[in-house]
Amino acid sequence: MSSEVDPIISVRGLTKTYATGFQALRGIDLEIRRGEIFALLGPNGAGKSTLINIICGIVNPGTGTVLVDGHDVVRDYRLARQAIGLVPQELHTDMFERVRDTVAFSRGLFGRPPDTAFIERVLRQVSLWDKRDAKIMTLSGGMKRRVMLAKALAHEPRILFLDEPTAGVDVELRRGMWDLVRNLRAEGVTIILTTHYIEEAEEMADRIGIINHGEIRLVDDTAALLQKLGRRELRLQLQQPLAALPPALAGLPLQLAGDGNELVYAFDASGGGTGIAGLLAALQAQGIEFRDLATRESSLEDIFVGLLREGARS
């Protein structure tokens, strides 16, 4: 992983073991660039929330360091936290408070002087201005989520964490959320969101980090990951199943699938040589015969699943 010039968040060797003895993070190294939308993509239980909650101060870190704009989240927690707004995964709101009061509360809590004009702006931004005097308990789930977003934005943070912002949110609201996130980025806010929806990461993010079992498996520009969509696969149906790949083939981008009945060869269709001729020659030399072959494009989903399998094996 290359080191960024001036990361706004820098996580080094971060581990976390919960009181239950469960190790949720196993040495995370991650740098978030200033002004980007970064998607942390991973299945449930991967450690996404744990990572975010440590950066935001809700969970105690194990070993390792987290710097937010150069400030250590434990030692210089005030400066670090002032920069951050968080919308946690679960919906937690007061019931009896009025919308604008709860947003004003958040602003004060984060050390900012009262500013009714700014509160109005935020409430308009999340389309809640007409609900400003409503008690939170009278709002729908989607509105409550937007209240939490308004609270997170109330102190004008430079970094916004959205933990599964669109989980359980209908399509229209999801679109609205995405538009809002893009507008915030245009204003210079760095956004880190977690999701287990690939489309969401693909649609929103400048870069994607894939996390599983408490480890970052891959970080890449979304564009680069999408280019891997252009990767193709050659699938060979074998005559005889293989228990394992012969060592002679180990250097090739080959995988065994379908209980050893299938060989999957990944190649880059956009480049010059595909290497298929070499592959076929190598197979022949090993005496591996096949009865059928087909090519197909791999999707980001496949890349993702492949990475996770790799993770599960290691």
Next chain:
Amino acid sequence: MNLHGVRAIYHFELSRWFRTLGQSIAAPVISTSLYFIVFGAAIGARMGQVEGVSFGAFIVPGLVMLTLLTESISNASFGIHMPRFSGTIYEVLSAPVSAFEVVLGYVGAAATKSVLLGLLILATARLFVPYTIAHPFLMVIFLVLTAVTFCLFGFIIGIWADGFEKLQVIPVLVVTPLAFLGGSFYSISMLPPVWQKVALLNPVVYLVSGFRWSFFETADVGVGVSLAMMGLFLTLCLAAIWWIFRTGYRLKS
């Protein structure tokens, strides 16, 4: 120092109280009135004097303390337990506020309520019995110190409790008995000698005694001892809270 943050918490807590102002005030006023009707008027009329003070007047400081202790603990414990229960505590934990500022906001608000309630009960009591306050300044100091100390204690209970039942356990099983046995309604010199010694193990005795001294200049233990014991209890509570925030006990996993 994040003063905006302290103010936000303080204001939030007080406005929660003001939303239910009616019941917040009615309950203690009604129960105090009942005590005076039963103990002051009905029984007190036959009791004569305790240490040179009419029984009705004698129980005023004890009654104020009784309410102060129970209300302080229940207000402060509920104030911090509620956001833990509802999950909204995430915001306080992620905010640039120190442990001291969090405690200042929550405990400050709860103690404010307690002091106001204490004064309200004193005013209510005045409707039933005439009494004078020999040392008003010291009386207020005792009132504020007790409110702060027991709000801190309540704050600890609110963090320790992992359900609303436990929130009730300490006040009902520990504080109310100690308050009743702590000389709220009698001088411990009225007890048999052995029980007088036992009573000295009860921290509430020192509160009530010192508080009563500020009214009538009669006390079970010296005023200095009362103040020292309060200081000790306050220090214990502060130490416990310091430990809670240092370890994240029940707040952070």
